[in-house]
Each structure stands twice: as C-alpha cells, then as structure tokens.
Amino acid sequence: MPVAVRFPDLEHWKAQVKCQMGCPVATDAGRYVQLIADRRYEDAYLVARAPNPFASVCGRVCAAPCEDACRRGSIDEPITIRALKRFVTERYGVESIHPETQDRLRHELVTEGNRYPGHLPVHPLSSDASPARRKVAVIGSGPAGLSAANDLALLGYAVTVFESADEPGGMMRFGIPEYRLPRTLLAAEIDKVRGLGVKLELRTPLTAGFGLSELRALGFEAFFLSVGVSKGRDLAVPGVDRDGVVKAIDYLLNVNRGYRMSLGRRVSRTERITDELTPLTDSPCSQAFTCASVRPPLQTARRRRGLSDSTSSSRALSAPNPAAASAKDRRSASCSSPPLVRTLSTSFMAPNRRA
Ligand SMILES: Cc1cc2nc3c(=O)[nH]c(=O)nc-3n(C[C@H](O)[C@H](O)[C@H](O)COP(=O)(O)OP(=O)(O)OC[C@H]3O[C@@H](n4cnc5c(N)ncnc54)[C@H](O)[C@@H]3O)c2cc1C
Numbered sequence: 001m002p003v004a005v006r007f008p009d010l011e012h013w014k015a016q017v018k019c020q021m022g023c024p025v026a027t028d029a030g031r032y033v034q035l036i037a038d039r040r041y042e043d044a045y046l047v048a049r050a051p052n053p054f055a056s057v058c059g060r061v062c063a064a065p066c067e068d069a070c071r072r073g074s075i076d077e078p079i080t081i082r083a084l085k086r087f088v089t090e091r092y093g094v095e096s097i098h099p100e101t102q103d104r105l106r107h108e109l110v111t112e113g114n115r116y117p118g119h120l121p122v123h124p125l126s127s128d129a130s131p132a133r134r135k136v137a138v139i140g141s142g143p144a145g146l147s148a149a150n151d152l153a154l155l156g157y158a159v160t161v162f163e164s165a166d167e168p169g170g171m172m173r174f175g176i177p178e179y180r181l182p183r184t185l186l187a188a189e190i191d192k193v194r195g196l197g198v199k200l201e202l203r204t205p206l207t208a209g210f211g212l213s214e215l216r217a218l219g220f221e222a223f224f225l226s227v228g229v230s231k232g233r234d235l236a237v238p239g240v241d242r243d244g245v246v247k248a249i250d251y252l253l254n255v256n257r258g259y260r261m262s263l264g265r266r267v268s269r270t271e272r273i274t275d276e277l278t279p280l281t282d283s284p285c286s287q288a289f290t291c292a293s294v295r296p297p298l299q300t301a302r303r304r305r306g307l308s309d310s311t312s313s314s315r316a317l318s319a320p321n322p323a324a325a326s327a328k329d330r331r332s333a334s335c336s337s338p339p340l341v342r343t344l345s346t347s348f349m350a351p352n353r354r355a
C-alpha cells in the first residue's frame, strides 16, 4: 500500500516559531529575547523595530498575541515578550536618549532576526521627494495607515496620508488613554514616519465630494483605505438608549479630544460575558477602562504568582477588585465578542455633550 510522505518544507519550520507566527508583523521575538539575554540590547531593539514602525507603542500597549502563542506557555507561563520589547525601546527607541538608533536600519543591513518577505526596511533610502516617484494616498492615520505609509515610503513611493481628525494616530491617540500611551512617545514615532518624506494632511476627510476620483485627478495612482472602526457596539438591552448610558468608545473619543464628560458620582460598568450581561462592579470612573485589552489567562497566571506590574499593559490594567477579575476570567472562557468593544453604562451620568 502506497504511503504518502511529506517532507517538512520551510513553511513548516517557520510555523514552529510560534511567537513569530503569532505576531501580526512577524517580529522575530525569540531572537530579540535571546539578544536581551546576551545583553545585546541595541541589537535586540533593531530586531524588534525592523518590521514595526510602532515598536515603542507596541512595547507599551500591544495586546501581545505572541505571548498567547509562546511555546513556553504550554509548560508553565509565556515569556513576557511585550514587556521585554518595552525594556529595549526605553533604551534605544524614540523615547530613549538614543532616538536615532533605528535610522541604522535605513543605512545598513542588520543581519539579526528572521526576515519575512514583507519585512522592511532593508535598503538604504533617499528621502528626496522626487517628482518621478509614484503617488499613493493613504486614508486614515491610525496604526494601519501610518505603517502602510512607512513601508510605502521605504519602497520609494510618494505617500500622502489624509486624515479627518486634527491630530494623527487614530485610536492610538483617541482611544488609548494617555496614562497608558504617552502622547510624546506617539508623536515621536509618527515623526519618524514623517521623516521618510510622508506628507500628512490633517482635517482632510475622504468624503462624497472628495473621494477617490478627486484623488486620482490629483495624480494618486493607488489608495490604502484605513479608516478604522470608531463606533462602539450597541447592546440589545432595555434602557440602552436612555440618558446617562454611553458607550466606552464614545466616552474615550470625547475625553481624549479634551471634552469634559460629567459622570456623576457613581459609575456602573457592564460587559458581555456570555449571552447575559453581567454587571462587574460599581467603580469610580477612573477605573472604567480596566477591561480594555486585559488578557485574562495571563493575568490570572500572574495573579497566581502574586505579581504586580508597572511595566506591562496587561497588568497596568489589572482589575481593581477580585469581583471584576473573576468576571473577566469567566469571559476568557466563553466570550465571543471582540475584546476591546465594551459598553460602559453609567448611572447618574450627564448626556454625552461638549463641555
Ligand atoms: C479603547 C481602545 C483601547 C485599545 N487598546 C489597545 C491596546 O492596548 N493594545 C492594542 O494592541 N490595541 C488596542 N486597541 C486597538 C487598536 O487601537 C486598533 O486595533 C487600531 O487603532 C486600529 O488601527 P486602524 O489604523 O485600523 O484604525 P484607527 O486607529 O481607528 O484609525 C483610523 C483613522 O482613520 C481616520 N478616518 C476615519 N474616517 C476617515 C475619513 N473619511 N477620511 C480620513 N480619515 C478618516 C480616523 O480619524 C483615524 O485617525 C484599542 C482600541 C480602543 C478603541
């Protein structure tokens, strides 16, 4: 009887590097963790930065799917890959005293770290805005749009980012609270993208009157649409349309734009656990974000070890009380809704309005 034999190919072996496969930009996390262990911090930073123009942002707030995939996690606990990224970005990233370190990637070939075909940069770049360069329009300046702009600029395209808001960054600026992601760090990382010659047109939304045909008429030959999803999800519960009930996304978008939201004296949070809505706790409004991007299994493991954390976003967002924590842990087992879409329902809260 014939036996089918399949020889492992390169893709097979790549798939065994689970942290790299788990990372949305295929960062060679194993390599930079090893380089840190060897105290080669600058090289480690360059490995983390090479595929990722927002390495410093990710060192602070990445949801770290690499850690979920980490092979070590099946033995005891995953390596704290994201916190180690922050460790090296604080030494060599835009927020460090050596913000120019990443420029090495544009002038020399850094050999550390596994590269994937999409990884950039690997070639020296001239940032001269030559008229001969083909024009690409990126719509939206969130992490998706700015990363695309970064890579397109490195590939030699003349990139313009059109952004409807008056500041760039998308949800990095208007969704993630400043205490978790300093705006100076974000601005510095965006400035590096601009430094490649990327133009940023703020307060210029794509609209019915200013659409792709108008952009084509301006000479743009390709378009990258990255307008995000800035709308919170509605909950199918009675009373959700009443005054004083506001979605977390609406709350954050308002607060991060500097509008005052009057929350009254008590705030009640509600989140979807399974089919039911489970009130988590009454809490002061300053703790209203605790659910965002917490990764419960890891958090539980850390709690078991009695760790507190000032460097990890997961732990920085730790639940303020055991009741909330256990509800989140239950969610990890059963919730099918995306992790960052939550509803904040408040009692005694003023309607959503500008101060
Ligand atoms: C509260 C919150 C907390 C989060 N925390 C984390 C975290 O800790 N870790 C993590 O990894 N991820 C986190 N995320 C998720 C992360 O922010 C998003 O996945 C990411 O921002 C999506 O990027 P994007 O570029 O696709 O869209 P966005 O960031 O939404 O950017 C879209 C951009 O397009 C612009 N735009 C929209 N319409 C137009 C138009 N017509 N013309 C021009 N411009 C337009 C918008 O103004 C915006 O700047 C969080 C998200 C939220 C909401």
Ligand code: SF4
Pocket: 022, 023, 024, 025, 026, 027, 029, 052, 058, 062, 063, 064, 065, 066, 067, 081, 082, 085
């Ligand atoms: S922390 Fe985020 S960006 Fe860094 S390796 Fe992990 S998944 Fe990739």
